Amino acid sequence: MTLRKYLVILSVVFFSPLGDAFLARGMKHVGSIDIHHVTNVFAALANPFVIFGIFFLLLFMCSYMTALSFADLTYVLPASALSYVVMTLLSILWLHERVSPQRWAGVAFIVVGVGWVAGGPSRTEEPQEPVSRSEAVEERV
Numbered sequence: 001m002t003l004r005k006y007l008v009i010l011s012v013v014f015f016s017p018l019g020d021a022f023l024a025r026g027m028k029h030v031g032s033i034d035i036h037h038v039t040n041v042f043a044a045l046a047n048p049f050v051i052f053g054i055f056f057l058l059l060f061m062c063s064y065m066t067a068l069s070f071a072d073l074t075y076v077l078p079a080s081a082l083s084y085v086v087m088t089l090l091s092i093l094w095l096h097e098r099v100s101p102q103r104w105a106g107v108a109f110i111v112v113g114v115g116w117v118a119g120g121p122s123r124t125e126e127p128q129e130p131v132s133r134s135e136a137v138e139e140r141v
Contacts, residue, residue: 001071005067005070005071008063008066008067008070009067009071009076009079009080011059011060011063012060012063012064012067012076012079012080012083013079013080013082013083013086014083014086015056015057015059015060015063016056016057016060016080016083016087017083017084017086017087017090018056018090019052019053019054019055019056019057019058019059019060020053020057020087021053021087021090021091021094021095022049022050022052022053022056023049023050023053023054023057024053024091024095025049025053025094025095026044026047026048026049026050026051026052026053027044027047027050029047029049030043030044030047030050064076064080067079067080070123071123072123072124074117074124075117075123078113078114078117079114079117081110081113081114082110082111082114084106084107084110085107085110085111088103088104088107
């Protein structure tokens with residue numbers, strides 16, 4: 001993979017948690033929205049944190065689509081799972097949330113799983129077309 005492709009994967013890893021963190025911060029300011037007051041979702045769009053969250057999630061979607069254009073889903077999805085580590089760190093450092101040891105263990109399992117899967121190629125090799133007997137005979141001659 002080229003440096004450009006690694007940067008696309010990194011953008012997938014960082015834009016998703018940034019969008020989620022901004023969205024979480026904005027929604028904490030907005031307050032609870034229940035099924036009976038769905039129109040409050042539109043009022044939440046006035047919050048700058050919500051707007052930034054949507055913006056970063058749109059960047060994530062663009063980078064995710066770009067990554068899928070050159071790599072298999074079975075490579076991109078585990079690589080994007082590294083965003084759980086970034087999200088946990090953002091939750092602690094910026095949102096001041098408490099992360100339990102149980103959640104840290106879950107993040108550790110994700111990191112190990114990503115390491116396991118990332119060792120393979122980013123693109124599945126296309127199988128060779130079977131050679132017919134007549135073509136095989138012609139190649140030998």
